[in-house]
Amino acid sequence: MPAINNDILDESPKKFDRVIAILTQLQSKRIVKAQDLADRFGVSLRTIYRDIKTLEASGVPVSSEAGVGYSIVEGYKLPPVMFTKDEAVSFVAAEKLMQHFTDKSIGTAFQAAMFKVKSVLRWAEKDWMDMLDERILVQPKNLLFNKDVPNALEILMHGIVNKKQVQILYHSFDADEPVNRSIEPIGLYHEKEYWYLVAYCHLRKDHRNFRADRIIKIARLESDFILQHKELSFYLQRPERNNYVTIKIQIESAYVKYIKQSRILYGFVSEKKVGDKTEMTFEYAEDPEYFIRWFIVLADKSDILEPESVRNRLSALVSEINNRLQQTAPIKSKS
Numbered sequence: 237m238p239a240i241n242n243d244i245l246d247e248s249p250k251k252f253d254r255v256i257a258i259l260t261q262l263q264s265k266r267i268v269k270a271q272d273l274a275d276r277f278g279v280s281l282r283t284i285y286r287d288i289k290t291l292e293a294s295g296v297p298v299s300s301e302a303g304v305g306y307s308i309v310e311g312y313k314l315p316p317v318m319f320t321k322d323e324a325v326s327f328v329a330a331e332k333l334m335q336h337f338t339d340k341s342i343g344t345a346f347q348a349a350m351f352k353v354k355s356v357l358r359w360a361e362k363d364w365m366d367m368l369d370e371r372i373l374v375q376p377k378n379l380l381f382n383k384d385v386p387n388a389l390e391i392l393m394h395g396i397v398n399k400k401q402v403q404i405l406y407h408s409f410d411a412d413e414p415v416n417r418s419i420e421p422i423g424l425y426h427e428k429e430y431w432y433l434v435a436y437c438h439l440r441k442d443h444r445n446f447r448a449d450r451i452i453k454i455a456r457l458e459s460d461f462i463l464q465h466k467e468l469s470f471y472l473q474r475p476e477r478n479n480y481v482t483i484k485i486q487i488e489s490a491y492v493k494y495i496k497q498s499r500i501l502y503g504f505v506s507e508k509k510v511g512d513k514t515e516m517t518f519e520y521a522e523d524p525e526y527f528i529r530w531f532i533v534l535a536d537k538s539d540i541l542e543p544e545s546v547r548n549r550l551s552a553l554v555s556e557i558n559n560r561l562q563q564t565a566p567i568k569s570k571s
Contacts (some may be wrong), residue, residue, distance in 0.1 A: 255281070255287050259296065259441030262308045268306040272542075288470070318330055324361035325354060328368045336374045337426070340386035342393075378429050391454050392433055395421040397462040405453035406446055414452045415439070420461045424448075428501050434471045437461055443471055483518040483527060483546055486510065487538040494534060502527050515541070528553060 254277050261276075262268055271286045292298050297309040297426075319327075327350065334346040354362060362504060382390050395402040402421055407414035419435040422443070426432070431448035480503070487495075492507075492514050503520040520527050524546050530555065531538065542549045 240485070248278060251287070251290075255290050258284075258287055259291060262291075262298065262306060267307050269307040272305075277400060302438060307337065319361065321361055322366060324357055324365055325368060328365050330374050331372045333370075336376050337380060337431075339381045339389040341390040344382050344389075348472040376429070379449055380431055382451055385451055385454050387534070388448055388451055388454050389424070391430070391456055392421045394456065396423060401459040401461065403440075403453075403455045403457055404446070406452050407452055409450075418457065418459075419444075420465065422465045422471065424470065425468065425533060436461075436465065480519045480521050481524055481527075481543065481545065481546070483524070484513045484515060484541040485521055485531065485538055486513050486541055487534060488512065489514045491534055491537045502530055522556060556569075 257277070258273055261273065270281055270284045270288075272551070273287075277284075288298055298306055299309055300306050331346065331350055335343050338346070343521050346568040354365065357365070360458050391402060394400065399420075402419055403416065404419060405414045405416050416437040417440075419433075420438075421433055421435045423432060423434050423436070433446040433448060435444060435446060437444045438444070483503075489509065489512055498517075499516070505517045505519050507513075507514050507516045518527070528546060531540065532550070535550065536552070540550055
């Protein structure tokens with residue numbers, strides 16, 4: 237019996253769904269590689285080639301270039317895409333996150349885009365979205381952007397895409413006053429509940445990380461980048477191992493819950509049970525003083541096992557606190 241060709245059998249409703257999905261993906265990007273399509277849908281390259289031919293036979297002007305990929309001829313107008321109920325529901329979560337995790341300028345632009353999306357939904361999907369909109373609430377812990385800089389992300393993204401310098405007035409954590417800096421923005425990332433910018437700072441002559449909420453003012457510049465920069469991922473690589481301080485602590489297990497959320501901010505690596513206590517290991521790349529002042533909140537239930545230098549600094553800090561308490565006389569209320 238001859239072998240059955242799976243590509244020939246693929247004349248089913250699922251092929252129709254896949255071809256429509258390929259069309260949607262072609263609309264979403266300028267160039268789409270055949271291999272990327274094959275990986276997404278879990279089919280062979282030959283199947284993708286057949287699907288593309290199906291689109292071409294349907295009158296969709298798909299252009300291709302060997303070794304590059306497929307694209308739809310610019311200017312070709314396609315009918316509105318219809319969304320499933322699950323896809324429509326996902327927009328509600330996206331809209332809520334965009335409202336609170338981007339600046340006002342981008343949030344407004346996304347809201348305008350959502351009106352266009354909602355305009356092509358069926359009434360049932362619109363009703364679902366309205367119902368969920370009233371029942372989903374997002375409340376970020378921190379202020380992600382300075383309220384006086386409502387377009388920070390928009391300007392930074394413009395600089396990244398167009399390779400244009402940006403002027404910022406930045407108040408770093410250790411500085412008494414904000415400082416003007418001309419920067420070449422490379423990329424943005426969200427980590428530890430804040431937005432961060434990786435950029436080349438002309439003032440410091442080095443690549444630096446900037447926290448978005450510490451930008452006091454921002455302005456576009458017409459100056460082009462003067463340097464060639466690597467991809468964002470290069471600058472997010474962990475520092476060399478010898479720049480880290482390995483800190484081990486032991487805490488009564490009943491109190492672990494109080495630091496379970498915050499410990500990730502201080503380089504938490506692992507934990508293990510030791511009797512009724514929990515031993516934790518941290519790899520900390522910052523000044524250990526920050527770690528010590530975080531640790532002291534539960535110092536009555538914990539011990540620093542190593543290194544000795546961190547133990548000594550904790551002991552000195554506790555002595556300073558004790559001396560301060562003894563020198564400060566309690567205020568007695570008048571009877």
